[in-house]
Amino acid sequence: MVQKNILIIDDEDYIREMIIDFLEIEDMKGIPVKSIADATEKLRMGQFDLILADINLKNENIQDLLNIMKRGKIDTPVILMTGDQNIDDILVNNNIVKDVLHKPFQYKIFFDKIKSCLER
16 A cells, blocks of 8 residues: 555644644654645645645644645645634635634544545
8 A cells, every 4th residue: 555645734743743743653754844834835846645734823724735735726625724613614615625624633634634635
């Protein structure tokens, strides 16, 4: 089985580290970044099977990343992560966004959503 590469976009170190640890258990590779600029650079340099992106990045709007992906014709599926139970429908009603993960994560739900997106 080919290892899946997953881009993790979150401005909190401990969240990125926790997700990397979770992914390693399932033989997936997490590539962490803490900003949209870093994510954009990684997307231009490599292929990813999935993107996990926090909605609430400091001083950044995740919609900017979705717009960059759309303009660049990057169709990597995105799962948005949030601690907010009420998220903007505009984000979810986007053909790039495949699902939403609510923090705190439950391990089984976390992987059910990831595996579902990877199988599409």
